[in-house]
Amino acid sequence: MTVVTETPNEAVNALTDEQIAVLAEHVENAELKAQDITKITTEYPQMTWKDAYDIQWAIRARKEARGNKIVGMKMGLTSWAKMAQMGVETPCYGFLADYFSVPDGGAIQTDQLIHPKIEAEIAFVTNKPLKGPGVHIGDVLNATEFVIPAVEVIDSRYENFRFDLKSVVADNSSSTRFITGGMMADVKDVDLKTLGVVMEINGEIVEVGAGAAVLGHPASSVAMLANMLGERGEELPAGTFVMTGGITAAVTVNKGDSICVRYQGLGSVSARFV
Amino acid sequence: MNEQQILQAGDELYQALIKRETLRPFTERFDDISIEDAYHISLRMVERRVAAGERIIGKKIGVTSKAVQNMLNVHQPDFGYLTDAMVYNQGEEMPISDRLIQPRAEGEIAFILKKDLMGPGVTNADVLAATECVMPCFEIVDSRIENWQIKIQDTVADNASCGLFVLGDQAVDPRKVDLATCGMVVEKNGSILSTGAGAAALGSPVNCVAWLANTLGEFGIGLKAGEVILSGSLVPLEPVVAGDFMTVSIGGIGSASVKFV
Numbered sequence: 091m092t093v094v095t096e097t098p099n100e101a102v103n104a105l106t107d108e109q110i111a112v113l114a115e116h117v118e119n120a121e122l123k124a125q126d127i128t129k130i131t132t133e134y135p136q137m138t139w140k141d142a143y144d145i146q147w148a149i150r151a152r153k154e155a156r157g158n159k160i161v162g163m164k165m166g167l168t169s170w171a172k173m174a175q176m177g178v179e180t181p182c183y184g185f186l187a188d189y190f191s192v193p194d195g196g197a198i199q200t201d202q203l204i205h206p207k208i209e210a211e212i213a214f215v216t217n218k219p220l221k222g223p224g225v226h227i228g229d230v231l232n233a234t235e236f237v238i239p240a241v242e243v244i245d246s247r248y249e250n251f252r253f254d255l256k257s258v259v260a261d262n263s264s265s266t267r268f269i270t271g272g273m274m275a276d277v278k279d280v281d282l283k284t285l286g287v288v289m290e291i292n293g294e295i296v297e298v299g300a301g302a303a304v305l306g307h308p309a310s311s312v313a314m315l316a317n318m319l320g321e322r323g324e325e326l327p328a329g330t331f332v333m334t335g336g337i338t339a340a341v342t343v344n345k346g347d348s349i350c351v352r353y354q355g356l357g358s359v360s361a362r363f364v
Numbered sequence: 365m366n367e368q369q370i371l372q373a374g375d376e377l378y379q380a381l382i383k384r385e386t387l388r389p390f391t392e393r394f395d396d397i398s399i400e401d402a403y404h405i406s407l408r409m410v411e412r413r414v415a416a417g418e419r420i421i422g423k424k425i426g427v428t429s430k431a432v433q434n435m436l437n438v439h440q441p442d443f444g445y446l447t448d449a450m451v452y453n454q455g456e457e458m459p460i461s462d463r464l465i466q467p468r469a470e471g472e473i474a475f476i477l478k479k480d481l482m483g484p485g486v487t488n489a490d491v492l493a494a495t496e497c498v499m500p501c502f503e504i505v506d507s508r509i510e511n512w513q514i515k516i517q518d519t520v521a522d523n524a525s526c527g528l529f530v531l532g533d534q535a536v537d538p539r540k541v542d543l544a545t546c547g548m549v550v551e552k553n554g555s556i557l558s559t560g561a562g563a564a565a566l567g568s569p570v571n572c573v574a575w576l577a578n579t580l581g582e583f584g585i586g587l588k589a590g591e592v593i594l595s596g597s598l599v600p601l602e603p604v605v606a607g608d609f610m611t612v613s614i615g616g617i618g619s620a621s622v623k624f625v
Binding site for chain 1: 450542545546548556559561562564567598613614
C-alpha cells in the first residue's frame with residue numbers, strides 16, 4: 091500500500107508576505123478573543139506547509155513585540171497512528187508564551203478559551219543546544235537537564251474542530267495553556283517508554299497510557315523538533331522547556347472541572363477550570 | 365436453569381474446549397440464565413478439566429475495564445479458574461492453532477500470593493501484605509461462544525473466557541512499584557500497538573484482587589498461598605494469529621514475550 095505523504099517543511103510559499111501577516115493577525119485575534127474562526131484552507135486552499143509555519147512564526151513575533159516571552163516549545167500529532175490517518179510523516183510543533191503557564195493546583199479561566207481539551211505529557215528541559223538535521227534520541231538524552239510531568243491544555247481556534255493539519259500549524263498547533271508538576275527526574279533514572287500516566291477528571295479515571303505512545307519514546311519527539319527547526323535554520327537553545335506530545339488522547343474539559351494526572355514515580359499535576 | 369441444564373451446559377462447554385468448536389450463546393438458549401447459574405456452569409466445566417488431570421493453580425479476574433464493562437453492560441468484574449494446562453513460560457512458543465479457537469491477547473499484571481486471602485473484608489493493604497510478587501503477563505483469552513457474541517452470563521459460564529497465559533521472567537515485590545500508575549506498552553510484530561497503566565483495571569490491579577477475595581469469600585472460598593491471580597487487562601484486547609509475536613513491558617515490573625504458532 092502506498093500512502094501519499096507530504097513534507098511539512100517543503101520550503102515553498104504560495105501566500106504573499108502580506109497575506110501571511112494578515113492571517114497571523116486573524117488567527118491570533120481568535121486566540122486572544124476566544125472566538126472561533128473557519129479553517130484557513132477554506133479560503134486559501136493553496137497554503138503550503140511553509141506558509142503555515144510562517145503564519146505561526148509571525149504570531150510568535152507579534153507576541154514578542156508586545157512584550158510576551160517565549161518560554162518553551164510543544165510537539166503535537168505525536169502518535170504514529172494519527173500521523174498515518176492525516177497522511178504525514180512528521181508531527182507538528184508550536185511555541186509556548188509566558189501567559190500560557192499555570193501553576194500546579196492553579197485555576198484556568200475557562201472563559202478565555204473556546205473548547206479546551208487536556209493531554210498528559212512528559213516535558214524535557216534541555217541543558218545543551220540541539221540543532222538539526224541528524225539529531226537523535228541519544229543526543230537528546232545527553233542534552234537533557236531533567237524531565238518533568240506536564241499537562242497541556244489545547245484549544246483549537248477552528249470552529250467545531252473542523253481543520254486540516256496546515257491550518258492547525260498556522261494556529262500554533264492549538265497551544266493555549268500548560269501546567270507542570272513539581273517533581274523532576276534525571277533521564278538516567280526513569281524508563282520513559284513504560285512510564286505510566288493516569289488522568290482523572292472530577293475524580294474519575296478517564297485516560298491511561300505510557301510514554302511509548304509518544305513516537306515510541308518521548309525523547310524522539312524532542313529529536314524531531316530539533317530536526318524540524320533545523321530545516322528553518324533554527325536551533326533548540328540550551329534551557330528550552332519542551333512538551334513532547336500527548337501520551338493520552340485529548341479529553342474535553344468544562345468550566346467547573348477539576349483535573350489530576352498521576353505519573354509513575356513523578357507525582358501528579360492538578361488544576362481547576364473556573 | 366435447573367441442575368440438569370447447568371450440568372449439561374458445563375459438559376457442552378468442556379466438549380467445545382476439547383474439540384475447538386463454538387456454541388450458540390447460552391443467553392439465546394435460556395431466557396432465565398442468571399449470573400449465579402453461569403458460575404455453576406463454569407464450575408462444572410472446570411470439574412471436567414480437573415477430572416481429566418488438570419490442576420487448579422489460580423484464578424483470573426475479567427471485565428475489569430470500563431470499556432469491556434460498557435460493552436457487556438455490567439458494572440462488576442467476573443472470574444475464572446486457571447489450571448496448569450494453561451500456563452506457558454517466557455520464550456516458549458504458544459500453540460494457539462492447536463489449542464484455541466478465536467484468541468485475543470491482553471496485557472496484565474499477575475499476582476503470586478504467599479498467604480491465603482479470605483473475604484469478606486479484604487482490603488488493599490491485606491492484598492499487598494499477602495502478595496509474594498507481581499509479574500508481567502500475557503493472557504490469551506478465548507471464547508467457546510460463537511464470534512465472541514457474549515453477554516456477561518455467557519463469559520462467566522465459559523470460565524471467564526479463559527484461554528492460555530504466559531508469565532514473564534521478572535518477579536517484583538509489590539512494595540517497590542506503584543501498581544496504579546505503572547505504565548504498560550504492548551508491541552505486536554515490532555510495532556507499538558497500545559499503551560495503558562495499572563489504573564485501567566478498576567482503578568488499580570490491587571482493587572481487582574481485593575474484589576475477587578471478597579466475592580469468593582461470600583461463597584466460603586479463599587485465595588490460597590502460592591496461587592497465581594491474573595488481575596485484568598490494562599489495554600484493549602487484540603486478536604492474534606499463528607505467526608504473531610508480542611511483547612508486553614510494564615514500568616518497574618518487566619516484560620513478557622510470546623510467539624504464537
